[in-house]
Amino acid sequence: TAIPYVRADTVGRGWIGDAAFLDGVAIAGVIPAPLVIFATFVGYVAGGPGGAVAITAGMFLPSYLMVFLGAPLMRRYRDVPEVQGFVRGITAAVIGVIFGTTWMLARATIGDVFSAALGLAALGLLLRTRLLPFVLVLAGAALGLLVYPYTQPLWLQR
DSSP states (O other), rough: OHHHHHHHHHHTTTTSSHHHHHHHHHTTTSSSSSSHHOOOOOHHHHHHHOOOHHHHHHHHHHHHHHHHHHHHHHHHTOOOHHHHHHHHHHHHHHHOOOOHHHHHHHHHHHSSSSHHHHHHHHHHHHHOOOHHHHHHHHHHHHHHHHGGGGGGGGOOOO
């Protein structure tokens, strides 16, 4: 859910381009804590060590504050119907952000029939099996290495 925010704060400010952002997200998908490492990298590229610290703190500080300040209140008021409705609304909004981010990334990265088919196959496997997303990412990368040189982007096909 943080990808749209990191994109807005990096690509939106002209620190890096869309292609570099998407490449970074793809590569970060195969390492532990991918978004944090990627965001720290972008902060470093844009502002050196201070930028890396600033963007990393900006990612963690709000959630820590919410947990430390909000958890006691949530325990106290968790049975109040208005609080339950508030939490359900937040949950629905987060799901919308996740779908929106998925749509944005899919539109920006799927430029040929091979990529579209691979994406649909990965989604099918993710929904129908217990394969870890990490395994699907590695399998997709390996298949891309083998097949992609022989495919053409949709805009070159006639």
